[in-house]
Amino acid sequence: MAQAVIFPKxxxxxxxxxxxxxxxxxxxxxxxxDILFEIETDKANLEVESFFEGVLLKIYVREGITVPVNxxxxxxxxxxxxxxxxxxxxxxxxxxxxxxAAAVPATSPAISAAPARVPAAVPAPVAAVPAPxxxxxxxxxxxxxxxxxxxxxxxxxxKDACINPSRVTGTGPNGRIVEKDxxxxxxxxxxxxxHITPAAKRLAAEKEIDILxxxxxxxAGRIMVEDVERAVRRRPVPLSRMRQIIAxxxxxxKQTIPHFYVTVKADITDLMTYRADLKAKGFNYSVNDFxxxxxxxxxxxxxxxxxxxxGLTVSWRGDVxxxxxxxxxxxxxxxxxxxxxxxxxxxxxxxxKALAEKARTGKLTPDEMVGSSFTVSNMGMMSVDQFxxxxxPGEAGILAVSTGRxxxxxxxxxIKVRTVMxxxxxxxxxxxxxSVGAQFANAIKSKLENLELWKALV
Amino acid sequence: xxxxxxxxxxxxxxxxxxxxxxxxxxxxxxxxEKEAFGGTCLNWGCIPTxxxxxSAERYHHAAHSEAFGVTAKSVSFNYAKMAARKAEIxxxxxxxxxxxxxxxxxxIIKGAARFEGPNRLSIVQPDGTKRWLSxxxxxxxxxxxxxxxxxxxxxxxxxxxxxxxxxTELPKNLLILGGGVIGCEFACMAAALGTKVTxxxxxxxxxxxxxxxxxxxxxxxxxxxxxxxxxxxxxxxIAVKKDTVTGTYKDQTVEGDILLVAVGRKPNTAALDxxxxxxxxxxxxxxxxxxxxxxxxxxxxxxxDLVTGSIQLAHAxxxxxxxxxxxxxxxxxxxxxxxxxxxxxxxxxGLAGLTETKAQQLGISVxxxxxxxxxxxxxxAAGETDGFVKWVADPVTGQxxxxxxxxxxxxxxxxxxxxxxxxxxxxxEVGNTIHCHPTLSEAWMEAAHAFxxxxxxxxxx
Numbered sequence: 001m002a003q004a005v006i007f008p009k010x011x012x013x014x015x016x017x018x019x020x021x022x023x024x025x026x027x028x029x030x031x032x033x034d035i036l037f038e039i040e041t042d043k044a045n046l047e048v049e050s051f052f053e054g055v056l057l058k059i060y061v062r063e064g065i066t067v068p069v070n071x072x073x074x075x076x077x078x079x080x081x082x083x084x085x086x087x088x089x090x091x092x093x094x095x096x097x098x099x100x101a102a103a104v105p106a107t108s109p110a111i112s113a114a115p116a117r118v119p120a121a122v123p124a125p126v127a128a129v130p131a132p133x134x135x136x137x138x139x140x141x142x143x144x145x146x147x148x149x150x151x152x153x154x155x156x157x158x159k160d161a162c163i164n165p166s167r168v169t170g171t172g173p174n175g176r177i178v179e180k181d182x183x184x185x186x187x188x189x190x191x192x193x194x195h196i197t198p199a200a201k202r203l204a205a206e207k208e209i210d211i212l213x214x215x216x217x218x219x220a221g222r223i224m225v226e227d228v229e230r231a232v233r234r235r236p237v238p239l240s241r242m243r244q245i246i247a248x249x250x251x252x253x254k255q256t257i258p259h260f261y262v263t264v265k266a267d268i269t270d271l272m273t274y275r276a277d278l279k280a281k282g283f284n285y286s287v288n289d290f291x292x293x294x295x296x297x298x299x300x301x302x303x304x305x306x307x308x309x310x311g312l313t314v315s316w317r318g319d320v321x322x323x324x325x326x327x328x329x330x331x332x333x334x335x336x337x338x339x340x341x342x343x344x345x346x347x348x349x350x351x352x353k354a355l356a357e358k359a360r361t362g363k364l365t366p367d368e369m370v371g372s373s374f375t376v377s378n379m380g381m382m383s384v385d386q387f388x389x390x391x392x393p394g395e396a397g398i399l400a401v402s403t404g405r406x407x408x409x410x411x412x413x414x415i416k417v418r419t420v421m422x423x424x425x426x427x428x429x430x431x432x433x434x435s436v437g438a439q440f441a442n443a444i445k446s447k448l449e450n451l452e453l454w455k456a457l458v
Numbered sequence: 459x460x461x462x463x464x465x466x467x468x469x470x471x472x473x474x475x476x477x478x479x480x481x482x483x484x485x486x487x488x489x490x491e492k493e494a495f496g497g498t499c500l501n502w503g504c505i506p507t508x509x510x511x512x513s514a515e516r517y518h519h520a521a522h523s524e525a526f527g528v529t530a531k532s533v534s535f536n537y538a539k540m541a542a543r544k545a546e547i548x549x550x551x552x553x554x555x556x557x558x559x560x561x562x563x564x565x566i567i568k569g570a571a572r573f574e575g576p577n578r579l580s581i582v583q584p585d586g587t588k589r590w591l592s593x594x595x596x597x598x599x600x601x602x603x604x605x606x607x608x609x610x611x612x613x614x615x616x617x618x619x620x621x622x623x624x625x626t627e628l629p630k631n632l633l634i635l636g637g638g639v640i641g642c643e644f645a646c647m648a649a650a651l652g653t654k655v656t657x658x659x660x661x662x663x664x665x666x667x668x669x670x671x672x673x674x675x676x677x678x679x680x681x682x683x684x685x686x687x688x689x690x691x692x693x694x695x696i697a698v699k700k701d702t703v704t705g706t707y708k709d710q711t712v713e714g715d716i717l718l719v720a721v722g723r724k725p726n727t728a729a730l731d732x733x734x735x736x737x738x739x740x741x742x743x744x745x746x747x748x749x750x751x752x753x754x755x756x757x758x759x760x761x762x763d764l765v766t767g768s769i770q771l772a773h774a775x776x777x778x779x780x781x782x783x784x785x786x787x788x789x790x791x792x793x794x795x796x797x798x799x800x801x802x803x804x805x806x807x808g809l810a811g812l813t814e815t816k817a818q819q820l821g822i823s824v825x826x827x828x829x830x831x832x833x834x835x836x837x838x839a840a841g842e843t844d845g846f847v848k849w850v851a852d853p854v855t856g857q858x859x860x861x862x863x864x865x866x867x868x869x870x871x872x873x874x875x876x877x878x879x880x881x882x883x884x885x886x887e888v889g890n891t892i893h894c895h896p897t898l899s900e901a902w903m904e905a906a907h908a909f910x911x912x913x914x915x916x917x918x919x
Contacts, residue, residue, distance in 0.1 A: 197881055197882030197883070198857075198882060198883050198884045198886070198887050199852070199855050199856070199857030199858075199882035199883065199884050200882055202854075202855035202856065202857070202884060203855050203857075206854060206855060224882060225857065225882050
């Protein structure tokens with residue numbers, strides 16, 4: 001019997017996704033373990049393997065369409081087997097499991113097969129998911145223009161002239177645009193003074209570019225092919241799914257969380273010397289490791305900063321699930337170091353490295369990117385003096401770490417060259433007040449400047 | 459204050475137009491030249507080679523015109539006289555360049571320049587004295603020399619194109635290393651005067667920038683001139699014997715009285731001490747510049763052969779020189795993108811814009827159309843039926859993106875194509891433009907008709 005290929009649920013919070021690429025066509029033979037398609041989720045791109053052997057009989061969900069998880073996207077079965085023409089309704093979510101079963105392990109067996117390869121058609125464990133949400137509309141195309149009332153001759157003239165007829169004022173009955181109106185428009189809009197190369201005119205017609213919107217760069221302002229190509233590039237293109245998510249979350253944060261900011265500057269001269277000593281002994285710690293550890297320790301001292309509020313209640317997050325912002329091609333991901341307060345500095349260093357590597361190679365699973373309780377964004381490598389970060393929704397704060405720089409500093413009344421690093425804390429003012437924010441920021445700073453602490457921790 | 463607004467280093471086809479343009483814009487300008495005004499183009503390149511080619515063609519026509527009803531008995535030539543005529547033309551033009559510079563008020567300084575800082579130069583003058591000069595902007599137009607790879611024996615029988623032009627007698631057997639533009643031009647010129655020529659090219663064909671169909675015409679004609687073309691393997695074991703130079707191509711021994719080395723050109727940047735001004739030079743010794751010719755140092759520009767990615771043609775250098783002078787004078791200069799190339803082989807070749815080969819490499823889809831000279835009345839009348847013209851166009855809009863011409867007067871014919879490409883005409887404007895009959899340029903119009911398969915003068919396909 002033909003087996004349904006199901007759009008897998010790859011993380012606890014995952015509700016929908018899109019197939020970015022089918023690697024098999026209808027009619028292709030499929031072996032168990034073959035990659036059927038690649039999907040794009042809120043967080044990452046993943047490859048999905050076939051769980052069955054046979055022939056890919058049918059594809060229902062084309063590339064680029066967002067669907068709820070558990071949607072039937074196709075069928076695998078014996079060659080020639082009959083399958084429905086229309087996709088069956090999205091599979092009903094598994095019956096709500098008993099509360100005890102709701103605790104799904106962070107890495108479900110379905111997705112443990114790193115690197116990011118997951119069997120399809122196995123309904124992933126579902127943690128009391130409500131009925132699948134309808135897929136959101138794809139990015140709105142340009143708003144469809146109100147239906148134009150225009151004569152065929154006028155339409156042909158507008159098309160021939162490569163202009164947008166909706167800008168023409170109609171003088172016919174009911175405002176109908178007639179040929180004369182287009183001629184008047186062409187005369188009054190400066191159209192007749194335009195110069196355009198023959199190839200540019202053809203390209204504008206081909207790409208439906210209104211040449212009145214094109215600025216010419218050629219001799220005496222002549223419109224060239226390059227200018228039309230620039231106009232084509234000005235058209236909106238949908239953001240990648242990752243960028244859409246980033247956009248949504250950042251707007252949500254700025255609109256719902258009243259941020260305030262505290263900047264402190266840590267003198268890391270001694271720490272840098274100590275780090276170099278460690279390196280000579282074969283212990284390779286980064287400045288970021290020390291910053292993360294200082295943040296973890298400070299979050300344990302200031303539980304309110306490791307909390308979250310909805311404006312009515314406040315909940316302490318318990319564990320320090322530390323998010324670290326990693327920049328990737330055309331975006332940003334935030335892998336999470338779970339229960340970071342339980343890790344030794346060495347373990348922290350190892351996890352940080354592993355997560356950063358996975359982030360850069362696109363191998364983070366969705367579950368590795370959710371549930372952080374506080375985030376550190378380190379732009380130390382980017383040569384910045386200071387910046388302010390936007391809080392991840394669901395958290396109370398974020399620390400923006402800048403570049404350590406050699407500056408003249410006053411030490412015991414004397415001017416010395418010291419390495420100083422600015423750190424700016426952004427916090428949710430609904431639960432963290434100025435004085436607490438200041439204390440928390442200074443707690444991080446004083447830890448970084450306390451060499452005895454690091455000697456004890458390494 | 460600096461001594462000058464703009465100093466140009468090098469008075470070749472990049473440098474002297476830059477200096478003249480700078481002076482026209484009211485800038486106090488100086489030009490420094492260490493050797494000969496007019497640079498490689500005028501003294502050891504374009505002009506002298508074309509002068510010799512003209513002599514060679516005269517001889518060739520005189521000796522081979524029986525089919526035209528012209529019989530000339532005992533046609534002979536005197537190469538020393540040809541060389542003397544060349545020297546006279548070069549000297550006249552070189553003097554002309556100096557006159558043009560002077561009439562525009564450019565100060566002429568003879569000597570070899572090197573940088574002492576971003577705005578400062580020291581010049582060693584012909585009498586050995588040193589002079590220091592400074593300028594707000596400096597334009598480097600020092601050109602290039604023939605590359606002479608280190609593995610070649612150092613001997614008077616192993617020479618570059620410049621030394622070849624100083625010969626007063628042609629070798630009987632000429633071995634040429636390199637089947638690029640320069641190698642092929644010299645091969646054709648010498649072969650027309652009866653020299654037995656062998657060209658060895660490491661790449662799979664000669665002049666690989668051209669499309670294969672164009673190369674085929676050139677190859678066939680060169681071979682019919684008696685030139686041996688050995689491609690696809692290097693020339694190894696090069697050795698100077700008593701009266702010859704020998705080498706090995708595959709397992710065959712080749713030899714010539716002289717080995718002409720034409721394997722490319724190396725930029726004249728080393729002697730300029732660019733590091734003292736902080737100018738970046740890449741690993742091949744060329745200078746990276748932006749669209750206006752500006753180097754990484756804002757006050758310093760570079761134009762011509764020594765620029766990274768340059769196409770190493772005199773007219774390209776001229777355009778870059780003018781643009782750099784304008785940019786140095788604070789104008790928003792525009793650099794032209796379409797630069798036609800000319801190759802003075804027998805037959806001539808012209809090239810502008812995109813080739814079919816390049817389009818394939820770039821993944822651009824194109825449609826081509828050709829028209830052969832063999833069915834053109836004028837070409838038949840002139841006895842020049844080898845060759846064709848070819849358009850490379852956008853298959854959707856019909857925009858002409860590139861053109862090649864191979865055959866009689868191809869280097870003149872290509873300018874029409876360059877105008878069409880530069881001004882973004884489509885194949886239809888070209889095809890609808892009335893062309894004079896009988897001319898060779900009709901071929902462009904006919905090829906444009908061939909694009910739509912509507913040729914009047916080709917049998918229906």
